[in-house]
Amino acid sequence: MAAAGRALDWWRGAVIYQIYPRSFLDTNGDGVGDLPGIVDKLDYVASLGVDAIWVSPFFKSPMADFGYDISDYRDIDPLFGTLADFDRLLAKAHALGIKVMIDQVLSHSSDQHEWFRQSRQDRVNDKANWYVWADPKPDGGAPNNWLSIFGGPAWKWEPRREQYYLHNFLSSQPQLNFHNPAVRAAMLDNLKFWLDRGVDGMRLDSINFCFHDEQLRDNPAKPAHLRTGRGFSADNPYAYQYHYYNNTRPENLALMEDLRTLFNRYPGSTMLGEISSEDSLGTMAEYVGDKRLHMGYSFELLVEDFSAAHIRTTVEDIETRMPHGWPCWAVSNHDVMRATSRWGGAGDDDFARQLVALVCSLRGSVCLYQGEELGLTEADVPYEALQDPYGISFWPNFKGRDGCRTPMPWDDSAQAGFTDSPPWLPIPAEHRARSVAAQDADPGSVLNATRRFLRWRQSLPALLQGDIGFIDAPEPVLAFTRDAAGQRLLVVFNLSAEAVQWTLPDGIEPQAIEDHELLAGRVDGCQLHLAARGVFFARLD
Known part of the structure; x- marks a missing residue:
């Protein structure tokens, strides 16, 4: 390049x-x-x-x-x-x-942000629609069944507006309303502030x-055996739902394009x-x-x-x-x-x-x-x-x-x-x-x-930007190639705390690579011997 x-x-x-x-x-x-x-x-x-x-x-x-x-x-x-x-x-x-x-x-944002301080005062101020507000159900309950990652309902009551506001995380982290064009413009301008500063x-x-989801539809329940995810376990109610409506909405794609348009004005960002x-x-x-x-x-x-x-x-x-x-x-x-x-x-x-x-x-x-x-x-x-x-x-x-x-x-x-x-x-x-x-x-x-x-x-173009292709190997061996700029490497890891031996596939003929201290493997005929936690790099040029 x-x-x-x-x-x-x-x-x-x-x-x-x-x-x-x-x-x-x-x-x-x-x-x-x-x-x-x-x-x-x-x-x-x-x-x-x-x-x-x-x-x-x-x-x-x-x-x-x-x-x-x-x-x-x-x-x-x-x-x-x-x-x-x-x-x-x-x-x-x-x-x-x-x-x-x-x-x-x-x-x-924080609930201490000036935007939210103003938004929560009433339903007619300049920032009234900058956060996600919703009326209670007829029985006074939360607008829907959405949950916070940090536990419990994702809605908190605000008596001044007699409405609930959405928080996907802590109740002190109210959700901004990105359906409002003014919010999108303000957030893009905040990013511009730091790009102009040189980040x-x-x-x-x-x-x-x-x-x-502007319709505030309920999230569907998730079966017990699928209740896993990022730090979530069966004891966190957040794992009980498919989160189809409170995040990852299709409107986000247009926002990604707006972000890219902004960043394209700062070459190299x-x-x-x-x-x-x-x-x-x-x-x-x-x-x-x-x-x-x-x-x-x-x-x-x-x-x-x-x-x-x-x-x-x-x-x-x-x-x-x-x-x-x-x-x-x-x-x-x-x-x-x-x-x-x-x-x-x-x-x-x-x-x-x-x-x-x-x-x-x-x-x-x-x-x-x-x-x-x-x-x-x-x-x-x-x-x-x-x-x-x-x-x-x-x-x-x-x-x-x-x-x-x-x-x-x-x-x-x-x-x-x-x-x-x-x-x-x-x-x-x-x-x-x-x-x-x-x-x-x-x-x-x-x-x-x-x-x-x-x-x-940094001296190996194949590791920096090369293509990757995996090679069949039994556990605990992870093997793949990296290819770029006329350089082809074999990369193998023994993920276990015990030494292992792996029979190299036909056509794989590793060539010596410059000595490196991490290399903890040796080739003997068609056998690759890997030490515990062994790492092996070789050329396939």
């Missing part, structure tokens, strides 16, 4: 490092991370060899959902700093060759939730949509393409199933359904249990190294969540220290999201070099033992292995 084209399409095959600002570095001693902390650690981020950062919300907010409830889309919450701090972050990142993506939450891209939170629906891969296929989102982000590899079959089926499904689009993969983020714990490899450095190599070898872009490069495990946060309203509501069956949000361990001191004060979430001893300082000094650490792998990956 020509240099100019690659610059515009930098996001294809990019590794995007997710920063959860509350937990990255505290510079003012309040126990909460901030934007100056990110600025201070950008040299560390650059040392990883990533292409971009995605910074979770830092906008003004009452923090009921830790920034995903925004009260001012164009300003920084004082907890995190100032607009000047953000501009410094942007300038330093760009000087280091790092693109900057920010979270945007379009579907809902390179946006991760669009819950982007399929913007529109609702990109959109990554978070998509969680009844058929997330199908929705990704609809939402991603030349006239809609650049990339789609779903939860198929953020579940408990860790098997070669699940990974293959998921990737092949999206390859078949979205040949025109570009996926983005992740195995950890701020909403789910960390992968090393979720998939049974807690404390296993070889497993932590393998996970980075695996997600960075699939066709698509990659989101690495802060701490993955250290092999961090899920923290066990006691009930009395919980902050997440989701976990507090569903304890003890579901402990919430705090366990993956604990602060970054920079050293092995009492507060892990994160803060001089009590941190907003406790930092477990096992994380301090895996600190950046400790791993920096160890050439064989997960951190240094990640750095070397990401640098090595």
